[in-house]
Amino acid sequence: MHKTLGVSLGLAVLLASGGAMAGKDLDAIKAKGHVVCGVPTGTAGFALADSQGKWVGLDVDVCRAVSAAIFGDSEKVKYVPLTAQQRFTALQSGEVDMLSNNTTWTLTRDTALGFDFGAVTYYDGQAFMVSKKLGVKSAKELNGATICVQPGTTTELNLADYFRANKMTFKPVVIEKVEEVRAAFFSGRCDVYTNDSSALYSTRVANVPAGQSPDDYIVLPEIISKEPLAPVMRHGDNQFVDIVRWTQYAMIEAEEYGITSKNVDEMLKSENPAIKRMLGVTPGMGKALGVDEKWAYNIVKLVGNYGESFDRHVGKDSILKIDRGLNRLWSQGGLQYAPPIR
Numbered sequence: 001m002h003k004t005l006g007v008s009l010g011l012a013v014l015l016a017s018g019g020a021m022a023g024k025d026l027d028a029i030k031a032k033g034h035v036v037c038g039v040p041t042g043t044a045g046f047a048l049a050d051s052q053g054k055w056v057g058l059d060v061d062v063c064r065a066v067s068a069a070i071f072g073d074s075e076k077v078k079y080v081p082l083t084a085q086q087r088f089t090a091l092q093s094g095e096v097d098m099l100s101n102n103t104t105w106t107l108t109r110d111t112a113l114g115f116d117f118g119a120v121t122y123y124d125g126q127a128f129m130v131s132k133k134l135g136v137k138s139a140k141e142l143n144g145a146t147i148c149v150q151p152g153t154t155t156e157l158n159l160a161d162y163f164r165a166n167k168m169t170f171k172p173v174v175i176e177k178v179e180e181v182r183a184a185f186f187s188g189r190c191d192v193y194t195n196d197s198s199a200l201y202s203t204r205v206a207n208v209p210a211g212q213s214p215d216d217y218i219v220l221p222e223i224i225s226k227e228p229l230a231p232v233m234r235h236g237d238n239q240f241v242d243i244v245r246w247t248q249y250a251m252i253e254a255e256e257y258g259i260t261s262k263n264v265d266e267m268l269k270s271e272n273p274a275i276k277r278m279l280g281v282t283p284g285m286g287k288a289l290g291v292d293e294k295w296a297y298n299i300v301k302l303v304g305n306y307g308e309s310f311d312r313h314v315g316k317d318s319i320l321k322i323d324r325g326l327n328r329l330w331s332q333g334g335l336q337y338a339p340p341i342r
């Protein structure tokens with residue numbers, strides 16, 4: 001009798017603690033029927049609403065892939081554009097379920113702010129952009145410059161560190177809204193615009209005003225920081241965080257195994273046990289994550305593998321033409337590496 005009571009109490013405790021960690025945000029997402037994704041207000045290649053109001057970009061594809069994993073449909077997403085300054089409050093307050101908006105994974109954000117990070121969507125680093133007219137070739141020549149920067153970012157902090165370390169001074173021009181910071185820079189109100197280098201490439205290609213050309217500007221060679229950009233979720237629902245993270249890994253793993261949106265149906269016939277497991281031909285992975293066994297199939301079919309998403313939005317098939325660089329697969333000398341799906 002006592003033994004039975006002990007066992008059932010133990011089970012209840014186990015279930016209760018499991019319940020506290022799992023499913024709270026996921027249940028709410030399922031009940032709403034969509035994921036609310038915080039994205040940048042407009043960064044070409046990463047997240048931008050097109051002329052029909054449809055959001056596109058590398059960050060957007062992470063939201064679409066999460067939707068595909070949970071709903072078997074990549075379009076069950078509501079996008080909330082946020083400035084860098086607004087993003088963390090929006091996530092903490094529950095206005096959004098996740099951020100996919102070029103947020104750098106740092107210790108304080110991962111702990112004190114109460115967040116968890118997914119996998120790294122894009123390995124980035126901070127750089128400086130200047131007008132060619134300035135005649136500057138290196139960041140070391142920027143002593144005394146006026147520098148445009150957005151508040152609430154790692155950018156602002158690294159900038160101060162870099163100038164202090166190099167015994168230089170600068171005049172910050174701190175502007176929250178990205179279109180205003182771009183306008184300030186392109187009109188010459190600041191000598192320099194500093195941001196993640198991806199954002200600078202994007203701005204240079206997509207936002208130069210009429211009458212000026214991208215060739216009028218250069219991104220200086222110094223990369224002054226590590227900016228691993230990753231999706232962000234609130235603490236409190238480990239299951240949802242797991243789904244986001246493994247959604248990203250499925251995209252990376254699919255690229256590694258040569259599974260694309262075009263050939264994924266053919267790949268269902270593959271004899272490779274890893275491919276069979278990932279695509280749900282051999283069941284188990286979906287159950288472990290708490291989603292349909294077709295989760296990874298749906299991600300690849302509806303969104304594509306990581307390389308397809310990269311090429312389409314920021315790489316060779318896009319206007320940005322950013323080199324894969326650090327974002328190559330580990331097997332090709334890069335840092336993108338998915339743990340085993342097993």
Ligand SMILES: N[C@@H](CCC(=O)N[C@@H](CS)C(=O)NCC(=O)O)C(=O)O
Nearest residue numbers: 040041042083084103104153154178
């Ligand atoms: N990665 C840095 C910088 C992030 C950042 O400033 N991103 C800008 C430039 S892409 C942005 O997304 N701003 C949102 C917006 O205003 O559109 C961080 O996490 O602090």
